[in-house]
Amino acid sequence: MGVVLIDGSTVRAFVSDEEQFNKSVEESFAALDVNKDGVLSRSEMRKAFESLRLIETHFGVDVATPPDQLTQLYNSIFDSFDGDHSGTIDLQEFRSEMKKIMLAIADGLGSNPIQMALEDDDQSFLKKAADLEAAKLNNPHGKAHDQDQAS
Numbered sequence: 690m691g692v693v694l695i696d697g698s699t700v701r702a703f704v705s706d707e708e709q710f711n712k713s714v715e716e717s718f719a720a721l722d723v724n725k726d727g728v729l730s731r732s733e734m735r736k737a738f739e740s741l742r743l744i745e746t747h748f749g750v751d752v753a754t755p756p757d758q759l760t761q762l763y764n765s766i767f768d769s770f771d772g773d774h775s776g777t778i779d780l781q782e783f784r785s786e787m788k789k790i791m792l793a794i795a796d797g798l799g800s801n802p803i804q805m806a807l808e809d810d811d812q813s814f815l816k817k818a819a820d821l822e823a824a825k826l827n828n829p830h831g832k833a834h835d836q837d838q839a840s
């Protein structure tokens with residue numbers, strides 16, 4: 690387990706790196722699509738939220754929230770992902786909503802870095818964002834974008 694510092698610009702850089710972001714989205718989507726039918730069902734999404742740990746860390750929900758309330762919350766999030774109300778979430782819907790969520794997190798973080806404790810097998814998007822930043826720092830001549838890193 691390690692600790693990383695991330696702030697809004699870390700998250701924003703990750704989302705704006707289309708290749709990395711889309712790759713992460715596609716990997717997550719494939720991993721979450723347990724029955725491999727190409728769409729995410731309500732129960733698959735519920736597992737997704739639990740594994741991405743976005744809810745507990747970023748929707749301000751206490752981990753001790755009663756199951757009924759959590760189910761309601763999961764349902765309302767599902768509905769916001771399910772743009773065409775088809776009852777399932779396709780890759781397109783998943784990508785666009787993840788983007789919105791990550792940008793909302795970036796706004797919330799602003800320029801105040803937070804410390805995140807990470808496990809090595811952590812697959813959360815914030816971990817991926819942190820990894821991307823670390824890779825850029827280690828490889829300054831890589832395809833890093835001209836992100837304004839004003840101090």
Ligand SMILES: [Ca+2]
Binds near residue numbers: 723730
């Ligand atoms: Ca599925």
